[in-house]
Amino acid sequence: MQTKKIINNGDDAVDEMVEGILAAHSDTLRPVGGNLRALVAKNGPRPGKVGLVIGGGSGHEPSFVGFVGKGLADAAAIGNVFASPPPDPIMECTKAADGGAGVLYMYGNYAGDVMNFDMAAEMIGMDGIEVRTVLTTDDIASAPPAERHKRRGVAGNFFVFKAAGAACDMMLSLDECERIARKANDRTFTIGVALGACSLPQTRKWNFEMGPDEMEVGMGIHGEPGIAREPLQSADQIVDRIMDQLLAEMDAPKGSKVAVLVNSLGSTPLMELYIMNRRVHRRLADARIETHRTFVGTYCSSLEMAGASITLIHLDDELQRMLDHPCDCAMFQVK
Amino acid sequence: MQTKKIINNGDDAVDEMVEGILAAHSDTLRPVGGNLRALVAKNGPRPGKVGLVIGGGSGHEPSFVGFVGKGLADAAAIGNVFASPPPDPIMECTKAADGGAGVLYMYGNYAGDVMNFDMAAEMIGMDGIEVRTVLTTDDIASAPPAERHKRRGVAGNFFVFKAAGAACDMMLSLDECERIARKANDRTFTIGVALGACSLPQTRKWNFEMGPDEMEVGMGIHGEPGIAREPLQSADQIVDRIMDQLLAEMDAPKGSKVAVLVNSLGSTPLMELYIMNRRVHRRLADARIETHRTFVGTYCSSLEMAGASITLIHLDDELQRMLDHPCDCAMFQVK
Incomplete structure (x- = not known):
């Protein structure tokens, strides 16, 4: 017996969700170059500001796209359910979030996300955009304290993104934004x-x-x-x-x-x-x-x-x- | 087999929920005279403003208490789960919401709520506070159009309360606030x-x-x-x-x-x-x-x-x- 959901074809769920999100939040969000998996804040990126790109698999709503907007994240890359977004939408987000002061990538510490965001960072580096990455590792049940770097990122994402997004919105430097993001995650x-x-x-x-x-x-x-x-x-x-x-x-x-x-x-x-x-x-x-x-x-x-x-x-x-x-x-x- | 819930004693669920609400939202809400079933907006009621009192059974969160605050409802009376609040907390809410310009009661059209809010209105009338009542009847599945007055109030509450709360916050008269509330409900x-x-x-x-x-x-x-x-x-x-x-x-x-x-x-x-x-x-x-x-x-x-x-x-x-x-x-x- 199937579980009960209000969906159409399961394979279309993420794209249809994003269409519904855009229908509700077109004042705040737009897809970058028509890509439904790369949503940028209409009121976020601006010259001289460090861009904040977040993202990850779908199924965690309102994470991640719900936290896109002025004062928090500039853009979110959207993966399939519980699956990392591929490098393409991450790169689209990066270009859209770039204000010439560098871009910060922040996401939960999962192997697939690390692989795809790193790949995007490498490719985008060739375009001359400096990217730094801060992984969230707040789930203390997922590894012992000595192996904090192995821990997963879960709901504490929200606090870490919020702190970093504020730093970016205050027009702090990429070094400062990264420092504040790391401190927020450590705490x-x-x-x-x-x-x-x-x-x-x-x-x-x-x-x-x-x-x-x-x-x-x-x-x-x-x-x-x-x-x-x-x-x-x-x-x-x-x-x-x-x-x-x-x-x-x-x-x-x-x-x-x-x-x-x-x-x-x-x-x-x-x-x-x-x-x-x-x-x-x-x-x-x-x-x-x-x-x-x-x-x-x-x-x-x-x-x-x-x-x-x-x-x-x-x-x-x-x-x-x-x-x-x-x-x-x-x-x-x-x- | 019992359903799974994160609660303590089921009989304490509502009071413990309210304690948790007050712990989170003490900047916005306070209990009237220490009554946990009568929460008023710290930033809501003021002289010359029509007071808006909403309420109903618990179990519909964020309805009703989540919509208490400046620009929306001044106070909410909180019943047990799926049960109307008794007249006492409704009266407490009324006194706390009263700014000398009258008070509007708004809630879903359920027999228990109607009885208790009417009783409160009658008793509070003796204190010289003029009370008007607008029931929400937005659930079109609950009775045919010709019997709109028999319909229940459900999620459309939110729009009707929002319209009325704005009218109150704009310092309109009790007549005007009631008219706008009725129009919102009708539509x-x-x-x-x-x-x-x-x-x-x-x-x-x-x-x-x-x-x-x-x-x-x-x-x-x-x-x-x-x-x-x-x-x-x-x-x-x-x-x-x-x-x-x-x-x-x-x-x-x-x-x-x-x-x-x-x-x-x-x-x-x-x-x-x-x-x-x-x-x-x-x-x-x-x-x-x-x-x-x-x-x-x-x-x-x-x-x-x-x-x-x-x-x-x-x-x-x-x-x-x-x-x-x-x-x-x-x-x-x-x-």
């Missing part, structure tokens, strides 16, 4: 918990099995195995378990400031996210850590997966300014 | 389609049965029966079916303007909503109707129900101005 920590699987539009079969009373802690946003498969616990127990690990890794002194992201992986509704957020705030207060800003909603999903993730970014004054900087994106605004 | 039309059921936090059992290849057209946001139970169709077929009915009811001449809302009922992800939106726009273009603005996302949900709704509001110049008026709410912004 961003995420763990997710899945309660159910997701299914690709092409196959409409669940991409893994999960028992009716099970959850998986640390699962990746493409269904990569987590660190523990266990009976489903209460919201407070789940949050405590995640917060214990996040706080241990973050290792922030009392009086530190953070921002919080409680993110739905797809089908977990706001009611549950806010119940989680209640406990997140309690744990932060207990640890004498100040919460500067809280984001609750769907920021990085995994199709219709049930579950949620919690992200903390350990702010300093500079990162706080970057987070508070206004942005005006297709699917996200900060005033 | 707003919604149909939803459900692919799956939802489950209450207290019972954690599916609230209706649906076959693995079925959908229900016209289902209400509490699982009220729709107009047809059928095999699941393609996105384009579903949209065509809904748009045929919406366009017939709206009966707008060529050259008319509308705004569109493609709303997730809970677990249907953005990819599917945008695929629907693509077809919505094609149908509107074919009908020579101009789309002024498009909203895609979760605006009025039904816990974790799978499915989506489409809403059209037939704009005139006045309603267009109201829709474009800025607002700054807990979970929604218009610049």
